[in-house]
Amino acid sequence: MRPVLFIALLAVLASSVSAQAGTINATDGRGNWQSTKCMAPQPPMPMAHDPEAPADAVTAQWTQHNQYVADAQAYMNCVSQEAQADADAVGQIVVRAAQKTIQQTQAQVSANAARLQNKPVLVDQP
Secondary structure, three states: OHHHHHHHHHHHHHHHOOOOOOEEEEEOOEEEEEOOOOOOOOOOOOOOOOOOOOHHHHHHHHHHHHHHHHHHHHHHHHHHHHHHHHHHHHHHHHHHHHHHHHHHHHHHHHHHHHHHOOOOOOOOOO
16 A cells, blocks of 8 residues: 555655756656756767768867767756756655654554554644
């Protein structure tokens, strides 16, 4: 029962809570995360396969490609860092919500036991 409650709680939180930076959408048990901070680089124009192309044109194309590789690596690093920050933030939300639920349930159990013993106990209402 507890794993089902945890999964349901996570699904509700993920579908209704804005992430730290990216956006999370969850529907029918499936989720999607998308970066909102990182911009994907645009690939350069395709390289010409002309064996007669001047050397400086080929060098320029390789320079553009190498810059694209560097930009792609920076983009992947950005996405990784943003995703990790969002995962940490959502994890904390889940932990806090679970702790609150557990504390409320413990208080209700204590109140019920006190009623059985005819002792008044104050219970926080959710």
